[in-house]
Amino acid sequence: MASHAHPRPLPSPSPSHSPAATAPLRSGALRHLGPNWYATVMGTAIVASAGAALPQPVPRGVAVAVWALSVLMLLTLLTARAGHWLHHRDQARAHLLDPAVAPFYGCLSMALLAVGGGTLAVGRDVIGERAAVAVDAVLFTTGTLIGLLAAAAIPYLMVTRHKVDPGTASPVWLLPVVAPMVTAAQGPLLLPHLPAGQWQEALLLGSYATFGLSLLATLVMLPMIFGRLITGGPLPLALTPTLFLALGPLGQSTTAVNALADVAPGAIGSSYAHAFGAFAVVYGVPVMGFALLWLAFAGALVIRAARAGMRFTMTWWGFTFPVGTCVTGASGLARHTGLTAYGWLATALYAFLVAAWATAASGTVRGLVSGRLPAAPLHADHGSAPQSTKRGRRQTQARPAFEDEPAGR
Numbered sequence: 001m002a003s004h005a006h007p008r009p010l011p012s013p014s015p016s017h018s019p020a021a022t023a024p025l026r027s028g029a030l031r032h033l034g035p036n037w038y039a040t041v042m043g044t045a046i047v048a049s050a051g052a053a054l055p056q057p058v059p060r061g062v063a064v065a066v067w068a069l070s071v072l073m074l075l076t077l078l079t080a081r082a083g084h085w086l087h088h089r090d091q092a093r094a095h096l097l098d099p100a101v102a103p104f105y106g107c108l109s110m111a112l113l114a115v116g117g118g119t120l121a122v123g124r125d126v127i128g129e130r131a132a133v134a135v136d137a138v139l140f141t142t143g144t145l146i147g148l149l150a151a152a153a154i155p156y157l158m159v160t161r162h163k164v165d166p167g168t169a170s171p172v173w174l175l176p177v178v179a180p181m182v183t184a185a186q187g188p189l190l191l192p193h194l195p196a197g198q199w200q201e202a203l204l205l206g207s208y209a210t211f212g213l214s215l216l217a218t219l220v221m222l223p224m225i226f227g228r229l230i231t232g233g234p235l236p237l238a239l240t241p242t243l244f245l246a247l248g249p250l251g252q253s254t255t256a257v258n259a260l261a262d263v264a265p266g267a268i269g270s271s272y273a274h275a276f277g278a279f280a281v282v283y284g285v286p287v288m289g290f291a292l293l294w295l296a297f298a299g300a301l302v303i304r305a306a307r308a309g310m311r312f313t314m315t316w317w318g319f320t321f322p323v324g325t326c327v328t329g330a331s332g333l334a335r336h337t338g339l340t341a342y343g344w345l346a347t348a349l350y351a352f353l354v355a356a357w358a359t360a361a362s363g364t365v366r367g368l369v370s371g372r373l374p375a376a377p378l379h380a381d382h383g384s385a386p387q388s389t390k391r392g393r394r395q396t397q398a399r400p401a402f403e404d405e406p407a408g409r
Contacts, residue, residue, distance in 0.1 A: 038107035043320030106175035112143030147179030181214035251325030258332025319356035
């Protein structure tokens with residue numbers, strides 16, 4: 001995370017990143033497998049589900065193939081992360097105490113929810129509807145519980161254990177609080193498969209509750225992030241792609257209200273169902289407008305960073321899932337407004353999503369093959385002494401970007 005307006009250059013790359021040290025890096029790679037890697041699952045799953053949600057859906061076989069890949073990635077990462085906690089518990093605890101890494105625990109929840117929703121929306125063509133409902137029920141329940149825990153626990157750690165200086169707000173802070181919004185967007189997929197009456201109404205209103213939880217928390221966080229940019233200047237090059245993370249709560253909330261409006265008539269009284277349908281448009285249209293403004297703002301800063309020499313890092317996965325939520329949000333508005341322009345917007349954003357996913361995926365594969373990934377996050381000295389937590393533990397502000405480029409502006 002960025003710390004000050006004028007960060008010092010990072011130290012030269014560690015020898016562990018040199019080709020000669022590839023073998024030792026590979027052998028110790030599991031130690032450095034952080035929770036940020038779940039972003040690869042989220043970014044892959046959204047390509048499948050967003051493609052299926054378009055007014056003119058992508059070929060079903062393509063969506064199914066991408067969904068299957070996301071399932072394989074999720075299973076692999078769950079296994080690897082379990083090994084990380086089993087064999088490198090000290091590093092896992094250090095991640096939780098690191099204010100730059102801990103927010104990425106929200107990605108675990110969103111990865112489970114995204115794959116679960118994709119299973120019901122796309123994977124049922126392969127495993128059947130009954131099995132898809134069962135898989136989604138497990139992943140939805142687990143992802144929701146983890147998301148609610150992260151939304152409460154990570155801010156608690158930031159207050160009580162992390163040392164966060166004024167003016168260091170990062171878009172990464174949004175990750176734990178946006179996870180319940182993914183619950184709100186995925187709940188409507190499961191709702192029709194529950195018994196009518198209390199069960200469906202409980203899931204409908206529970207999804208609205210998680211919508212409100214995430215929205216209000218985002219409204220607390222986002223002004224701090226924008227204020228940090230205004231007063232502190234652009235983020236370090238490697239962190240610039242994280243600006244796209246602000247699109248997540250915007251696009252996901254628009255997706256949620258439209259999806260909830262679709263299922264409300266069968267789950268709640270007609271007067272409330274009609275109000276929910278109106279709310280989907282009244283809320284979604286202005287929020288999507290702001291999302292496009294932020295997309296232009298963040299995109300301009302990314303172009304600036306690219307011209308300054310920004311190279312690939314794992315933060316580039318921030319270009320995928322948040323944009324995918326805007327695709328599903330625009331598709332929902334196209335359904336409820338009947339406006340063709342929203343359909344074209346969804347298609348254009350989906351083209352960007354596919355290009356971003358291909359770029360991030362190819363960069364990650366190259367890093368894995370070369371042995372540079374996964375690697376320990378570099379710790380930048382931003383002009384201050386190592387930070388100390390409120391309980392006396394000393395630590396530096398870790399950068400969640402796994403790379404070796406300068407952090408200049």
